[in-house]
Amino acid sequence: MRSALRRAVAAAGMATAVTAVLALAPGGAVASTGPSAGPSAEVEVEIPGPEHGTLAGSGHTSVPASGQDRPSPRLSAAQRADDGQVVEVLNNGATKDRLDIVIVGDGYTAAELPQFHAAAKEKWAELTAIEPYTTYRNLFNVWAVDAVSRQSGVTGDPGADTVKDTALGSYFWCDGIERLLCIDQEKVDRYVAKAPEADLVIVLANSSKYGGAGYNQPSPTLGYEGISTASAGNVKSGQVAIHETGHSLGKLADEYFYPGYPGYEQYTGPEPADRNISTLTAGEIGGQRVKWHRWLGETSPDGGLVGAYEGGGYFVKGLNRPTDSSMMRAVDKPFNLPGVEAMIAGFYRHAKIVTPVTPTDRTLRLRHTAKADVTRLASADGRRLKVRWHLDGKELKAFEGRNRLRISDLTLRLLDLRTHTLSVIAEDPTTSVRDPEIAATLKSTVSWKIRL
Ligand SMILES: [Zn+2]
Structure with missing residues (x-):
């Protein structure tokens, strides 16, 4: 433990220096590329603290990206049919405009997949009990990807000598530390790649043992910001996963x-x-x-x-x-x-907090309505986003707060036959952001071309 801690701190602040290079090969199989990849590639992980809630006693260590490097389990035809299915836990809109969380389960047999889906919903509920996730929950999509394991449970649970044949190769006692729950990143990525998009990945082990790990290096191929591992049946373990998103999403120390x-x-x-x-x-x-x-x-x-x-x-x-x-x-x-x-x-x-409902790729005419979807915030104070409409950059005050505008309502202003630009701008007036550089990013615009 002491040596793990030492390595840990030496590496703190340079987490991006160690990154497993995994590339998607044609056909969806994951292949290793680059000189530093392969079974010996190491990744930096954060070790959760002891179970009493403070993170004192946590640390970082390097672990193999390929976990224990066990071969992928051979599945029967029936198991293969269930394997790799993507289940929509929460769909709030187009993936490019949403923060997509991908949850993959490990140590679930085909018969246990309903339990995994319930666990994925539970972890999402734990995440959204914490601010600012609560307020911004409608900015997220959540996808559960089914990984069928041949055995129920994961390696190292209950004891160090327990070995399970699972889809993602999850194991406690990683690097000799009981609560450090590692995975085979290449196997995880193979499932993550099946989701429509991945900005953040959570691996849920079919276990109630306390543990987790934070893989906080961005994926060069799949684009996600990090992987948190957690026990499905342990709330403290879920809290550690949220802490890890503080690093991966919040870039916090x-x-x-x-x-x-x-x-x-x-x-x-x-x-x-x-x-x-x-x-x-x-x-x-x-x-x-x-x-x-x-x-x-x-x-x-x-x-x-x-x-x-x-x-x-x-x-x-x-x-x-x-x-x-x-x-x-x-x-x-x-x-x-x-x-x-x-x-x-x-x-x-x-x-993004405003997305088009009326497509933006064609010119709107008199008979059309420009419609946008504005995110509803779920803050306790009932705060709403500011919505404003502009025509050729000039604000249309009468339409403030609306999410749709009939082009025919604009005719008086559009007496010429030129093409005009109609925009709707949503802005988040949150008092939780004071840095002007961040505040400048809390705004989204959708624009249409219009002509009489
Ligand atoms: Zn941390």
């Missing part, structure tokens, strides 16, 4: 640290690039107007005021974090204010 481990007493390096850890004091952050300065002194959802709390980024001293114990330090806590802002930025990298 860990806010925990290692008291009592030599080498992590004092950070002496340069100011890290991460937005939620800093070498600076609260006074310096405020004075220099950097990092989370816009949130200083505010009450955070995880409790207490935003400031600069000593310890973070694995170091006991020399690095500060915005709040005492957010989701990036203690998995039973919500994201803090800077964390929520970073997660919202991540959502908007993948999703």
Whole structure:
């Protein structure tokens, strides 16, 4: 454990340096390419903390991308018929405009697939119980991909000597650590590739044993931001998976640290690039107007005021974090204010809040109606998106808030026969984002050409 921890911290902050290169070969089979790939390729994973809810005692380690590199199980014809089916758990619209979560199950026999589907829905419910997932739940699609295993349960559960023949090769006791739940990434990717799109991947093991792992390197071929593994039957394990999305989607650093481990007493390096850890004091952050300065002194959802709390980024001293114990330090806590802002930025990298219902690829005429689908936010305060219409860049105030516009309602303004541009712009007026650079991304536009 101690050596895993050491390797871990040495590699922290350079997670992108180690990436398994997996390419999709024609026909959908996954083939390894590039000099660094192959069975010996290593990937960086985050080890979850012990089960009591804080992540102190977590770490990172390198594990083989190919897991235990067992051959794919041979399935019977009947099993093959069920294998690889994609089940829609939640469909909120076109994949290019939504953040697509792909959930793959492991250790489920064909007969147990209904249990996997129920577990996928449960994990989605756990995810959307946490802000900002709750408010933005309608920006997501969720796909469950059926992977048929020959045996029920996964390797390492209940004991280190338990071996199961499963579709994704999931195993506890990865790198000798009981709660580290690893997978064969190539096998996972083969199933992920069947979903319409993947922005985030969750692998659910048919187990109730506490454990998980965060594979937070973006996939160069399938485009997803990371894989979190979790036990289907363990809520704490699901919380760890949400913490991992803080890295993959939110690009947040860990806010925990290692008291009592030599080498992590004092950070002496340069100011890290991460937005939620800093070498600076609260006074310096405020004075220099950097990092989370816009949130200083505010009450955070995880409790207490935003400031600069000593310890973070694995170091006991020399690095500060915005709040005492957010989701990036203690998995039973919500994201803090800077964390929520970073997660919202991540959502908007993948999703749009207005999408066309009336196709945009043909010119609309007098008889047509321009219709758009505007995302409904599920925030507790009933907040709505701002919707505005523009004709050739000039706002049509009378149509504010609407999601459709009859072209015939515009005739007085369109006395000439030129082609005009009609646009609908949806904007998120959230108070959870204060960084103007992020705020500028909380807007989507749909445009049509119109002619009389
Ligand atoms: Zn972490």
